[in-house]
Amino acid sequence: MKTDNSSDRKIVVEQRKRFSESCLWRMQREYFDQEGINAWVNQVPFYITSNPYIATCYAQLVMRFIRDTIKNNPDAKNHPFYILELGTGSGRFSYYVLKTLLELRQTLGMEDIAICYVMSDFTKNNIQYYETHPALMPYVEQGVLDFAIYDLEAERPITLLKKNIRLGPDTLVNPLTVFANYIFDTVSHDSFTVHEGKLYELLMTISTPESNMRDNKAVEMEKLTIDYNVHEVKGSYYSDPHLDAILEEYKNTFKDTSFLFPIGSIHAIKLMKKLSNNKLFIIASDKGYSAIESLDHLGHPSLSFHGSFSMMVNFHALGKYFKNSGGDFFLQTPRKGIKTSVFCSNIQLKDMPETSQGMQQYVEGFSPADYFTLHRRMSDSFQECNLETIAAHMNFTGWDPHIYAKLANRVTSLVPDADNDTVNFMASNMHKMAANYYYMPKSDCILFEIAVFFHSTKRHADALKYYKLAQPYVGEQFGLFYNMALCEHHTENNADALESFKHAIKIDPQSKETEEWIVYLEKQLAEKSQAQE
Ligand SMILES: C[S@@+](CC[C@H](N)C(=O)[O-])C[C@H]1O[C@@H](n2cnc3c(N)ncnc32)[C@H](O)[C@@H]1O
Secondary structure (H helix, E strand, O other): OEEOOOOOOEEEEEEEEEHHHOHHHHHHHHHHHHHHHHHHOOOOOOHHHOOHHHHHHHHHHHHHHHHHHHHHOHHHHHOOEEEEEEOOOOOHHHHHHHHHHHHHHHHOOOOOOOEEEEEEEOOHHHHHHHHOOOOOHHHHHHOOEEEEEOOOOOOOOOEOOOOOOEOOOOOOOOOEEEEEEOOOOOOOOEEEEEEOOEEEEEEEEEEEEHHHEEOOEEOOHHHOEEEEEEEEOOOOOOOOHHHHHHHHHHHHHOOEEEEEEOHHHHHHHHHHHHHOOOOEEEEEEEOEEOOHHHHOOOOOOOOEEEOEEEOOEEHHHHHHHHHHOOOEEEEOOOOOOOEEEEEEEOOOHHHOHHHHHHHHHHHHHOOHHHHHHHHHHHHOOHHHOOHHHHHHHHHHOOOOHHHHHHHHHHHHHHHHHOOHHHHHHHHHHHHHHHHOOOOOOOOOOHHHHHHHHHHHOOOHHHHHHHHHHHHHHHOOOHHHHHHHHHHHHHOOOHHHHHHHHHHHHHHOOOOHHHHHHHHHHHHHHHHHHHHHO
16 A cells, blocks of 8 residues: 555555456455345435335246246256345345245246245345244245355355255256346456557556544445556456457457446356356346447446445346356346346246247336336426325335335325215225335335225224234334224223224323323223223
8 A cells, every 4th residue: 555645645556457456346345244125225216226125026037937947847846946046235136036936826827836046145144034034934944045145256156044044056956046136236347448549457546534533444345546557458358268259359349439238147146157058047136227329428437325235237248258158148128227137147038938928028128127117207396296196105115115105194084074985995005005014124114004095984803903013023013002092992892992092102201192092091981891890
């Protein structure tokens, strides 16, 4: 490390480094390791890849892929289909996709097909969260869910923690399905520039104020400054003809641009190819470029910080890599938002008709990106929507608790004047939203919100059921016990109502209303018992 002599006391952290070897990736991993599940509490954006709609798209593609595989090779049904999720994060997507997969498997009469879903992440802090999550535990008990520590930047065995099975050519008889959401943008890239027909690697010099250094290491990523130096690439850069061919094509095609090369992801893909007898089916969603035209005329790469940092993924290069090495790919046509892509190794999509139809519908057709764009527009106008529109939107989201939490107050304010059909429609779908509840720290408890909905529609028995279900999540909350007491009273259970009001007043001894209820109910119960004597 060197200190420069300028007056702003900037420290040069590293000089002229290949991007994939930069300290940035270590800092990125440290961030996720330290934060664990808290990374998703108002820091790293994740709704776009963690909602029921994207999960439905993936589940539909996978079931079609399984059906095509069995049609092409009937013996496939005698072996499990493994699905490995990389850089799993919060686990909300995993829960939705596995739930939908199992529902589809049942609807299609395919219960005899064994599925093993593996949630992986490099940090054990995340794995520990999944292992004890109430929504996931039943799937572990059924043997359809497992966990694995897997760092894409390290070539190490992948062992399933519950089944104690190591993924490898013996276990992976069927093609390995891989889900990669917001992870190819998180692991290492190289960077290059093309100018006047020549290819240069972009080497990074990173500096930061001295106050951002601890133990000779930079601490906050946001305080780093990146400068680039160029160095002409002559001959083979990667010593891999499949990869070098892509660089050569870019050198000959681009007029003037800088681009990233997802080398960390490619290393991981090479390992997964090895483990799976070179049979991979990957679905990935990320920010990125899918058309070669969108890669020309770009400036040097910029990092976007949001707790961690992320880059635009060069999906075009990934597609080319699969094609060059005997595989296939499908990239959705460019549009704003995330890109969903499909890659296959040693499989040609023309031989997979159901999968191809699914890609037309769920990747090129109404894609996860389209869903997000529409959802965001709707979110901006919830306060102007009537209950019919809100109900239709909830149906569109697949009864997504994350959305309902944002509009629950609007719903309860509209209920008194709403028509019966709409209220009944919402009421009859509330169980779907409850089934979509995936607990995350510091987030709203949707079971409580469902209870409030039923309470506001005077369906006291249903409200009581959901208040009770909410109790382990919301804990000792005055409102919970007070509302439970009201529902118990309305369902003619005054003895329980009295207990609940007494519980509520312990939490808030100042509550006059609760005191009055206790006096009233004690009197009622005493009169009733006298009448019975
Ligand atoms: C941006 S988050 C994406 C999480 C999730 N897939 C989503 O879409 O919300 C990146 C995730 O990858 C994990 N991660 C970071 N570096 C990794 C690596 N080298 N190998 C495996 N996982 C990694 C982080 O712990 C985090 O869970």
